[in-house]
Structures are given as C-alpha cells and as structure tokens.
Amino acid sequence: MHEVSIMDQTLDIALNEATRQGASQIHRLTVRVGTLSGVVPDALRFAFDVVAKDTIAEQAKFEIETVTARCYCQNCNQDFYPEDIIFVCPHCGTLSSQVLNGKELELSSLEVS
Amino acid sequence: MCQDCGCSVTPANIRMTSENQSHHDHSHGHSHEHPHHNHSHQQIHLHQAILSKNDRLAERNRGFFAAKNLFVLNILSSPGSGKTALLERTLMELSDRLPAAVIVGDLETDNDAQRLRRSGQQAIQIMTESLCHLEAEAIAQATQKLDLTDIQLLIIENVGNLVCPAAYDLGETQRVVLLSTTEGEDKPLKYPTVFKSADVVILNKIDIAEVVGFDRDRALENIRNIAPQATILEVSARTGEGMEQWYAYLQHQVQPQPELAVH
Ligand SMILES: Nc1nc2c(ncn2[C@@H]2O[C@H](COP(=O)(O)OP(=O)(O)OP(=O)(O)O)[C@@H](O)[C@H]2O)c(=O)[nH]1
Ligand SMILES: [Zn+2]
Ligand SMILES: [Zn+2]
Ligand SMILES: [Zn+2]
Numbered sequence: 351m352h353e354v355s356i357m358d359q360t361l362d363i364a365l366n367e368a369t370r371q372g373a374s375q376i377h378r379l380t381v382r383v384g385t386l387s388g389v390v391p392d393a394l395r396f397a398f399d400v401v402a403k404d405t406i407a408e409q410a411k412f413e414i415e416t417v418t419a420r421c422y423c424q425n426c427n428q429d430f431y432p433e434d435i436i437f438v439c440p441h442c443g444t445l446s447s448q449v450l451n452g453k454e455l456e457l458s459s460l461e462v463s
Numbered sequence: 464m465c466q467d468c469g470c471s472v473t474p475a476n477i478r479m480t481s482e483n484q485s486h487h488d489h490s491h492g493h494s495h496e497h498p499h500h501n502h503s504h505q506q507i508h509l510h511q512a513i514l515s516k517n518d519r520l521a522e523r524n525r526g527f528f529a530a531k532n533l534f535v536l537n538i539l540s541s542p543g544s545g546k547t548a549l550l551e552r553t554l555m556e557l558s559d560r561l562p563a564a565v566i567v568g569d570l571e572t573d574n575d576a577q578r579l580r581r582s583g584q585q586a587i588q589i590m591t592e593s594l595c596h597l598e599a600e601a602i603a604q605a606t607q608k609l610d611l612t613d614i615q616l617l618i619i620e621n622v623g624n625l626v627c628p629a630a631y632d633l634g635e636t637q638r639v640v641l642l643s644t645t646e647g648e649d650k651p652l653k654y655p656t657v658f659k660s661a662d663v664v665i666l667n668k669i670d671i672a673e674v675v676g677f678d679r680d681r682a683l684e685n686i687r688n689i690a691p692q693a694t695i696l697e698v699s700a701r702t703g704e705g706m707e708q709w710y711a712y713l714q715h716q717v718q719p720q721p722e723l724a725v726h
Binding site for chain 2: 360435457
C-alpha cells in the first residue's frame, strides 16, 4: 500500500510536468530506486498499472533503475560496494553507517509528446 | 553532474531534448507505420525526489522544533512491540523531571492517547490517511494543537509498521526503533532499512526474554552489524528494568549542549 501512495506522488509530479510542457502523452517514465529506499520494485510496477489507468501515462513504459548501496569507509577513506546488508568494508573489515548511495527514490526522466 | 545522463542536476534543472525517433524500442499506444514521421518525443530530465514534498515539510518542522528548543523523537516498531507501554511509563516517571508531550499515530481508536494522558502530560492522537505511516504535514498540524510552552521533549509514536514509516522524515531530531524480545533475533536482518536509519535501538520486553527463548547475544550482534551507528538500550516497559538508562539518555540529549549540536 505504501508503493501505491509513492506511485501516486510520482505520477502527480509526472503529470504536472507533462502538462507544463504542453505534452499530451507520456510514453516513458523512468524512476531510480535505491535498494535502501524501502520500496519494492515489483510492488511499484504493480502500483503503476493501477495508478496510471485513465491518465495520459496509461500507455507509458515504466522503467525502474535500481541503485545499489555504496558506502564510505572512514578508516580507508574510500567508498565501497557492500556485499550484503551488513556494510562491512572489504578492505579493512570496519562496519560503515555512511551510505553514499542506495536511498534514492526519484523520478529521473519522462518521455513525452 | 548526473551519473546516468550527464546533465547537470539542480532542482530547477530540466533539460529538453527533442528528437525524431524512427526506431523506438518501446511499445506504446500510437502507430509508427510511416518510417520518417515528424512526430517528436521529448525527453524531460527531472531527477526529482518523489517524496520531496514530504521532505520539504519535514525540514520546515525541523526548523520549527529547533526554534522552540524541542528535542523530537520518532518511534518506530512493529505493531505490539510496546511503543505505547514504553511511552506511558516514560511520561509518568519523567513528569516531574522532563516536561514532555506525545503525538500518537494510530489507525482508528483513541486508546493509546487516552492511556498516555493518564500521566498528566499531553498526548494527542492523529489519524493517518495512509494508514501505514505518518507524514510531516500531519505532524505540523498536530503540533499546532499542543501547548508547547515549557515542553522540552516531543515524542512521536509512529504507526506500527517497520517498512513504510522508514521512508518518511517527520523532521525529528532522532529516530528510535523498538524491537521486542518476542519478535525474534533476526528482525534487524529482515528490516535493515529501518534499523539503519535508527539513532537508538531499544530492545523491549527483556522481562520475558528467557521465557520466549530469546537469544540476546545474537540479537545484539545483529543490531550492531546492521546499525553500527545506533545506541542500544535494553528495557522492560512492564517492570521498569533498564528504564533509568533511557531517561538518562533523554535528559542528556535534551540538556542544552551548544558544542554538541544534534544533527
Ligand atoms: N512482558 C512485557 N510486555 C510488554 C512490555 N511492553 C509492552 N508489553 C505488552 O505488549 C503489548 C503491546 O504493547 P503496546 O504498548 O500497545 O504496543 P505498541 O507498540 O504501542 O502497539 P501498536 O500501537 O499497536 O503498534 C501489550 O499487551 C503490552 O502490555 C514489556 O516490556 N514486557
Ligand atoms: Zn505502507
Ligand atoms: Zn575500510
Ligand atoms: Zn501503541
């Protein structure tokens, strides 16, 4: 249900923008979803079909770009891609709580006409 | 510079590229029979945070709270972990030490707020439209209904849910995640997002840990692995065990500490 509300807000932004640009159709919607955003991509896809119905985005292709988690290790002064949900630096074994990427939840682009 | 499309990203930045596309790789409603049609598709690059409206309102709340010198906690847990029980005891036992108020997000009943009001401190209930989490706007409204004179601590009991509330900033100073011994040691591994967002993790219902066969060491290890940034406290909201540590933590946070600004 959380995804439906998120999709609602996404579509709101998209429809507003399309209207602002004088477009009459949305052909593609691309969102970026971080693995730490708390949003489940499949649920979001499903929500899109429900929410976009009877709008100018109904026929649009809905694309999700997944953003994997990237952390910063203070000990090594460099970033790393954690292997799983425990963010342990592969170089020195320190646990990190500094997340550089992975929390994204954004509407990145639209294709309209 | 944007990683995926190379455009520069500023809030107002919207780059338009108009292109005649004769070979689409997508399928959509209109027909593409003629190979050189001049109908053009525009790419609009937005890079807009989907929850930006909530995020803006949360920042506004944060500013308001800071101006009032209020320390604000957002408490998250599964249903039944003991949020209300913890707050009941906290309000009651702190009433002569730390003036506090509570905002409770609950689905239908006013029960939680009623329970909390018995402490003599303020508690108000807000119904959540979304039913699964609180949003910054509702907090702003609820805050207007409280008399904040002399209040130093504002605690928000979020809706019992470990998923949705994690994505919504309310403008809180710190986030507290509650885990009870009846929920199992693996909860942090199953819900890493919410635990990673916690400033404090409270392990509740330690009075029944043995009875329910709770593996304390494993639970603590899991919490530390998933949320190395969090302060961990172990309490029983029922017997009161460990609560003094929690009060000490709160009083320490609430005291004005100019050089130790909270984030
Ligand atoms: N044994 C024991 N029971 C507890 C403790 N804290 C809470 N409980 C019990 O757990 C049940 C749920 O407690 P609540 O405080 O209502 O939980 P909650 O997190 O506020 O629940 P929701 O508002 O529904 O999400 C109640 O029966 C409490 O009495 C504790 O420390 N020990
Ligand atoms: Zn939800
Ligand atoms: Zn390292
Ligand atoms: Zn409750």
